[in-house]
Amino acid sequence: MVARIEGISKYFFIRHNRSYFLKERAIALLKGNFREKKEMFWALRNINLEVKRGEFLGLIGPNGSGKSTLLKLMAGILSPSKGKIFIEGRVAPIIELGVGFEPDLTGTENIYLSASLYGLTKKEIQMNYDEIVRFSELEDFIDVPIKNYSTGMQMRLAFSISLSIDPDIFLIDEILAVGDEKFQAKCFEKMEEIKKKKTIVFVSHDMHAVKMMCDRVCLLVKGKILDEGPPEKVIDSYHKLIAVEE
Amino acid sequence: MKELLNYRYLLFNLVYKQVKLKYRGSFLGFLWSLLNPLSMIIVYTVAFKYIIRIKMENYVIFLLAGVLPWSFVVNSLNMATSCIIDNGNLIKKVFFPREIIPISTVAFNLVQLLLAYIVFVPILAYWKGLSLSLAFLPVLLFLHFLFTLGLSLLLSAVTIYFRDIKHLVEVLLMLAFWVTPIIYPLSMVPERFHILMWLNPMTVFTLAYQKLIYSGQFPALPAIVIMLLWVIGAYVIGSKTFAWCRPKFAEEV
Ligand SMILES: Nc1ncnc2c1ncn2[C@@H]1O[C@H](COP(=O)(O)OP(=O)(O)OP(=O)(O)O)[C@@H](O)[C@H]1O
Ligand SMILES: [Mg+2]
Numbered sequence: 001m002v003a004r005i006e007g008i009s010k011y012f013f014i015r016h017n018r019s020y021f022l023k024e025r026a027i028a029l030l031k032g033n034f035r036e037k038k039e040m041f042w043a044l045r046n047i048n049l050e051v052k053r054g055e056f057l058g059l060i061g062p063n064g065s066g067k068s069t070l071l072k073l074m075a076g077i078l079s080p081s082k083g084k085i086f087i088e089g090r091v092a093p094i095i096e097l098g099v100g101f102e103p104d105l106t107g108t109e110n111i112y113l114s115a116s117l118y119g120l121t122k123k124e125i126q127m128n129y130d131e132i133v134r135f136s137e138l139e140d141f142i143d144v145p146i147k148n149y150s151t152g153m154q155m156r157l158a159f160s161i162s163l164s165i166d167p168d169i170f171l172i173d174e175i176l177a178v179g180d181e182k183f184q185a186k187c188f189e190k191m192e193e194i195k196k197k198k199t200i201v202f203v204s205h206d207m208h209a210v211k212m213m214c215d216r217v218c219l220l221v222k223g224k225i226l227d228e229g230p231p232e233k234v235i236d237s238y239h240k241l242i243a244v245e246e
Numbered sequence: 247m248k249e250l251l252n253y254r255y256l257l258f259n260l261v262y263k264q265v266k267l268k269y270r271g272s273f274l275g276f277l278w279s280l281l282n283p284l285s286m287i288i289v290y291t292v293a294f295k296y297i298i299r300i301k302m303e304n305y306v307i308f309l310l311a312g313v314l315p316w317s318f319v320v321n322s323l324n325m326a327t328s329c330i331i332d333n334g335n336l337i338k339k340v341f342f343p344r345e346i347i348p349i350s351t352v353a354f355n356l357v358q359l360l361l362a363y364i365v366f367v368p369i370l371a372y373w374k375g376l377s378l379s380l381a382f383l384p385v386l387l388f389l390h391f392l393f394t395l396g397l398s399l400l401l402s403a404v405t406i407y408f409r410d411i412k413h414l415v416e417v418l419l420m421l422a423f424w425v426t427p428i429i430y431p432l433s434m435v436p437e438r439f440h441i442l443m444w445l446n447p448m449t450v451f452t453l454a455y456q457k458l459i460y461s462g463q464f465p466a467l468p469a470i471v472i473m474l475l476w477v478i479g480a481y482v483i484g485s486k487t488f489a490w491c492r493p494k495f496a497e498e499v
Contacts, residue, residue, distance in 0.1 A: 012497055022408040072496065076341045079493040091341075099339040104267055113263060116256040117340050125255075 001088070002169055002199050003051040003074060008083035010044040010069055010223075043069045044223045047083070051169070056195050058214035058231065059203045060238055066223045067203045071095060071171045074201065089168025092118055097158035097175050103147035107138055110146055111161055118165045128164035135190075136160035137183075156183055163190060170200045188213075207235050249343045256342060260350035265357055283314075283362035287369060302431070304460070307374060310366060311459035312428035312452045318359040319394050319448065320419050322352045326398035327405045327412040334499035344492050345485075348402040352395045356387070370459065377462030386458065386465070389477050390451055396480030403491035406498050426452055447476045 015038045044066045051057050059067045072078040074085060075093035100117045101110050111132055115125045133142055136156045138149075146154055159175070191213060194200065204210050210217060210231055217234040219227040219241075227237045250257075269278050290306050302308060329351045330337065330344075337344065370376065405411045426448045427435065435443060443449050450472045454465040465473075 020407070020409040022410050022414065025408065072338075077338065077496050093339070093341060095339045100336055102263060102267065104270060105263065109263075109266075113259045116253075116259045117336065117342060119253055119256070119342065121252075122255050 001050055002053045003049075003088070003201075004086045005047055005049040005070075005074070006084045006086070008044060008047040008070075008073060008080050008085060009042065010066075010073060010078065011040045011042045011081050013038045014041045015039075042223055044073070047223075047225060049218065049225070051199060051201060053199055054197075056200045056202065056213055056215045058210045058217035058234075059201060059220060060205070060207070060210060060217060060235070061220035062242075065220045067220055068095065068173055070220070071173055071201065071203060074169075075171055087169065090119075091169045091171060092162070092165040092167035093171040093173075094162045094175055095171075095173045097155050097162065101146060101154065101158065104145050106145055107133075107142040107149075107157055110157065114158070114161050115164060118167075120165065124166075125164075128166075132157075132160045132164050135163065135186075152180060152183070159187060163194070168199060170194070170198055170202075172200060173203045174205060207238075211235060250345060253342050253346055257346050257350055257353070260346065261353045261357060264350070264354045279358070279361045280365050283365045286313075286362075287366065304374060307370060308431070308456060308460045309429060311456045312426075314359060314362050314366065315390060315451065315455050316423065316426065316428055316448070317362075318355050318390070320423075321358070322355040322394045322398055323401060323415055323419060324412075325351045325355065326402045327415050329398075330402045330406060330495060331409070331499055337495050337499055344495055345399070345488065348398045348488070349395065351402075352391065352398050355394075356391055359387075374462075379458045379462050379464050382458055382464055386451075386454055386473075389473050393447070393451070393473075393477045393480050396477070396482070396484035399484035399488040400480075403488040406491055406495060422446065422448060427456075428452055431456075447480070450476065 047070065059070065061067055069078065071093060072095065073080055074087065075091050075095075077093065077095075098114070100114050102113065105113065108129075111129060112122075112125055115128070115132075116122075120128075133139055136153075136159070138153060138157055141149065141153065146157065149157070162175075188209070191200075195213065202210070202214060214231050216229065217231045218225050219234050219238050221241065226241070227234050265279075269276055287306070287310065290309055294300050294305050294309065326348055329347050333347050336342075336347075367376070367380075401411065401415060425443065425446055427443065432440070432443065432449070432453060450469055454469055454473065457463050457465050457469075
């Protein structure tokens, strides 16, 4: 066991007359409008989940079902409204590729900046630097500001940086469909390799990838786990659910 | 605290990034950072030595002693009011100690201040000579940094809830400039207003800078104690408020 999620619920406030301005809040107060109208939106309800060491867990479900929210809770980015999360070791949330990239800085500078966001020290980044550049295949462009990269090139660099983080648990939010066909194949190959050593929680809408890589899959719908088990079975019940809705 | 230490390289990178982005692409590059304070010093000298001719001895040095740290505070606080929102994407997507963002903002402005001193201190040496009291400058800078950091933590956290605090702070700082003895010595202020002046935390810091740089004396012990109290007050209130608002940053920005 590397991660245990016990009775996690998370709500967000949907604010109808919410104002982010002091002035408007003051006026509302003067008018005797003390309570702001807010509605609780439960993005996750009573989630219980265990992730075992070395497991490749898939999270699937329709848009807005709470998959990203669950990853952010595990990463400590959001704090739960109820319940507890136990994590052993370091987690690396890859919610989005290229977070913190500065267009005016060069590839090299962005490698150092971006990797340090994940808590890597200068030494660790230096040690991984060659491998990052080699994997991204951007040797010729590494001293160019990344605003001159194509989108795919930026994503390749970002993906290569992510690989260097070396956490105990990877939390990956649909980011594999990057780069051209050749680079994608390389990414999946690399994922297979990582899979042997690391624990991964993987959110994806790509059922083919989920079937190919996951050991176990959870189906999340409207903030609840509806099904859990081997990929084929869970993907099947997801498809059935979609069919019923239609 | 231990977390912060683990992320010190991130802190360094965020400060370094801001410095680099500020001067990148400009023809003179890094030299700009020195040209900026230099041009300020030249303008003041021409204005107050040759045109307005203030009767005070070495008025330009007196003025710079107060203006440079004041700009540090103003720039830090104005940037602090928007730093969490400006870095919203980082906060929503990555986990790191959130304090790093306001700390890097204030540190960036401290670097600017130090660059200004690189220009100012040689000029000071030439005009007036250096006195031993300057040895206390690093201590004063450190206290002043902590004080500004405390206020910045407070402001950066509450702006999440009240976005127009930014404008309020801008106006208040402009007013505060005139009730801080920066362009005039405290001795020019009528005795009965002194109490009011001392309620302003920037007064004691400004006087300390003037004493070190202009009068060549160490600050008095009571002044150091008052500064320490302000530092502790600002830091405790700032970091408590920040810690209290912090869990909501990722969903509110
Ligand atoms: N900061 C927030 N404030 C209010 N509501 C939010 C916030 N973040 C997420 N939500 C809501 O929580 C729900 C779950 O969002 P989440 O991003 O976890 O969905 P998802 O499963 O990742 O969807 P997708 O497949 O589209 O990525 C959504 O209805 C969304 O509107
Ligand atoms: Mg999502």
